[in-house]
Amino acid sequence: MADREAFDDYVRERWAPLLRTATLLTGDRHSAEDLVQETLIRAAQRWSRVDPATADAYVRRILYTRSVDAWRWRRHQPDPAEGGGDLVDGTDVAGVVDTRLTLAAALRRLTPRQRAVLVARFYEDRTEVQTAQVLGCSVNTVKSQTRHALDRLRVLAPELAETFGRKETVR
Amino acid sequence: MSTDQLSTALRDLVADADRGAVAPNGDDLWSAGRRRRLTSRAVPVGVVACLIALVAMVLWPAGPPRAAVPAERLDDQVSQQLTSYPENIAKPPFLDVADTPGVTAAIVPAASGAAAPYAVSPRGQVTRLHLASMGEGFAPDAWSLSPDGRWLAFGTIVTDLVDGRPLLAPAEQSWVERQWPMPPEPGWWSPDSRRVFVGGFNQGTPTSAGVLIGTDGTVGAVPLVEDGVSPIFAGWLDDDTLLALLDLGPGTSRLEVRTWTIGDPSWQANGAIVSWLDTDDASTVRALMSPDGQRLLLTASATDLETQELNQTVAMMFDPRTGDQLGMPLTDGSVSPADWSEGSFVGWDGWGCRPVWRNGLPVLTDGDVAGFVRDRFGNFEVVSVSSRYDEPCVAFAGNELRGTPVTDRGLMWKERLSAWGLPLLTGLLVVLGLGWWIRRRKGSWRQPLRRRPMIIGRLF
Numbered sequence: 336m337a338d339r340e341a342f343d344d345y346v347r348e349r350w351a352p353l354l355r356t357a358t359l360l361t362g363d364r365h366s367a368e369d370l371v372q373e374t375l376i377r378a379a380q381r382w383s384r385v386d387p388a389t390a391d392a393y394v395r396r397i398l399y400t401r402s403v404d405a406w407r408w409r410r411h412q413p414d415p416a417e418g419g420g421d422l423v424d425g426t427d428v429a430g431v432v433d434t435r436l437t438l439a440a441a442l443r444r445l446t447p448r449q450r451a452v453l454v455a456r457f458y459e460d461r462t463e464v465q466t467a468q469v470l471g472c473s474v475n476t477v478k479s480q481t482r483h484a485l486d487r488l489r490v491l492a493p494e495l496a497e498t499f500g501r502k503e504t505v506r
Numbered sequence: 507m508s509t510d511q512l513s514t515a516l517r518d519l520v521a522d523a524d525r526g527a528v529a530p531n532g533d534d535l536w537s538a539g540r541r542r543r544l545t546s547r548a549v550p551v552g553v554v555a556c557l558i559a560l561v562a563m564v565l566w567p568a569g570p571p572r573a574a575v576p577a578e579r580l581d582d583q584v585s586q587q588l589t590s591y592p593e594n595i596a597k598p599p600f601l602d603v604a605d606t607p608g609v610t611a612a613i614v615p616a617a618s619g620a621a622a623p624y625a626v627s628p629r630g631q632v633t634r635l636h637l638a639s640m641g642e643g644f645a646p647d648a649w650s651l652s653p654d655g656r657w658l659a660f661g662t663i664v665t666d667l668v669d670g671r672p673l674l675a676p677a678e679q680s681w682v683e684r685q686w687p688m689p690p691e692p693g694w695w696s697p698d699s700r701r702v703f704v705g706g707f708n709q710g711t712p713t714s715a716g717v718l719i720g721t722d723g724t725v726g727a728v729p730l731v732e733d734g735v736s737p738i739f740a741g742w743l744d745d746d747t748l749l750a751l752l753d754l755g756p757g758t759s760r761l762e763v764r765t766w767t768i769g770d771p772s773w774q775a776n777g778a779i780v781s782w783l784d785t786d787d788a789s790t791v792r793a794l795m796s797p798d799g800q801r802l803l804l805t806a807s808a809t810d811l812e813t814q815e816l817n818q819t820v821a822m823m824f825d826p827r828t829g830d831q832l833g834m835p836l837t838d839g840s841v842s843p844a845d846w847s848e849g850s851f852v853g854w855d856g857w858g859c860r861p862v863w864r865n866g867l868p869v870l871t872d873g874d875v876a877g878f879v880r881d882r883f884g885n886f887e888v889v890s891v892s893s894r895y896d897e898p899c900v901a902f903a904g905n906e907l908r909g910t911p912v913t914d915r916g917l918m919w920k921e922r923l924s925a926w927g928l929p930l931l932t933g934l935l936v937v938l939g940l941g942w943w944i945r946r947r948k949g950s951w952r953q954p955l956r957r958r959p960m961i962i963g964r965l966f
Contacts, residue, residue: 347532379536381543435519439519
């Protein structure tokens with residue numbers, strides 16, 4: 336019973352941050368809601384074994400893993416991140432020069448792995464080591480994926496090249 | 507804009523992403539998680555249970571029936587005859603080893619005479635037969651089963667298959683084996699299963715043509731058929747009368763029928779002469795009486811003297827009381843003497859195993875147990891014997907396939923599964939395991955749930 340109450344509390348408190356992260360990972364709020372829901376269901380499966388102190392880390396790890404795994408089956412379906420996403424609601428991306436819109440459009444063109452690395456590194460402000468741990472890969476993989484992601488963003492959004500072209504700060 | 511600006515831009519991008527969104531119901535998520543947890547546990551357990559059941563079905567030894575199968579009583583005496591025989595003699599893995607298999611319909615010899623044979627119940631259950639006294643020096647196919655399936659004779663060693671005990675006391679058994687060593691053929695059981703005749707001259711000056719061992723423990727010598735002449739024994743004309751043939755002419759052109767009734771001092775000629783092949787090509791002649799004593803089957807095998815290989819075996823049926831030629835069955839089962847000229851014969855695919863009778867017609871037991879009558883599928887096979895047995899000469903109870911054929915498909919599938927099912931299953935499991943391992947290796951970075959979650963100091 337205590338587990339269930341703790342889970343309910345966690346969902347109530349952490350749902351909104353999870354949704355924001357998932358939105359960046361999927362590029363689509365509906366997909367993000369599905370991803371968060373699937374993540375929380377998986378977390379509930381083993382909630383009794385999760386250390387309350389690391390519960391959020393555990394859930395986020397599921398979130399990242401699922402976001403990449405989901406890409407595998409989405410390959411056979413229209414990718415919600417391929418245009419028409421709703422990172423920015425009701426706006427024509429092509430006609431807008433706003434940095435946010437350009438960034439949103441560029442993010443949608445990245446691979447799920449690249450998006451996951453960028454989100455973990457720059458949205459959640461994790462170190463390379465922490466990112467590697469949360470994604471379950473090596474630090475070198477994080478480095479290379481980050482570099483590729485930034486290079487890709489620079490190509491996709493030349494107006495932001497100044498941002499992505501600069502050497503990132505080592506943390 | 508630096509990467510710090512990128513962080514800021516990303517946060518701005520989703521700052522209002524949860525606006526208007528409704529948080530999911532915690533109860534629903536919890537329930538779904540519980541259900542999925544149960545499923546994730548139940549499915550592997552189910553798969554493992556299925557595999558265990560499959561393996562158990564293959565490997566679990568099937569115990570032979572210890573009770574006598576339904577049998578019909580022929581008269582007021584104790585004798586019974588089997589009412590069914592196995593249509594398939596499979597060789598499933600991991601057979602039971604027993605000395606009391608109970609009523610037995612067939613014996614499949616092992617490769618060597620001293621090795622344990624296989625006892626087959628009337629319903630096809632197979633048991634590795636462990637006898638207290640196996641005997642040595644007998645031919646591997648020297649097994650002979652009584653018509654009631656209870657008594658087994660291996661040479662002169664008679665064993666009760668119901669209680670597993672040898673019939674004769676050790677001292678008496680030793681005396682019998684010394685007197686009539688190495689009989690050339692399996693014994694001949696009387697139709698009432700009361701006694702078995704084992705042919706063979708006694709040691710020293712021949713005074714007997716064989717030994718008669720009763721199931722009541724009596725032992726008696728059978729007089730010589732004719733001094734200096736080796737007879738061709740054919741079995742029992744009736745419950746008390748043995749029949750033998752004396753080869754008096756070239757080839758098998760003059761076989762004199764002799765009979766001996768228990769208690770008589772000597773063999774008697776009944777006046778019948780069997781006249782068949784008049785050439786000397788037939789080097790080995792064997793005879794077998796039908797269980798009802800109405801038909802006498804002769805087979806003649808010609809062996810190449812140089813290579814000692816079997817050239818040809820031929821067969822023909824005769825009337826043992828008159829010596830008349832009866833002919834051989836056609837594919838529809840009919841037997842008409844008018845269809846056969848004197849001295850004619852049919853090719854016989856056997857090479858020396860003792861035939862059996864089914865519905866009054868001969869059936870080969872050399873390898874395939876097959877008759878001369880086509881079944882509705884066009885086959886001649888009567889009993890299917892697994893090719894995994896080493897020795898093909900199967901001895902059936904009373905040299906007869908009597909009653910209803912019974913098929914135990916479970917045993918057949920056990921053998922099939924053990925022969926190719928288990929290797930297939932093992933290969934499948936290996937492939938699945940390999941695939942799982944490769945997938946795990948390739949996608950290891952996407953499989954975080956098996957690792958302990960890290961501790962993140964700062965959450966957003």
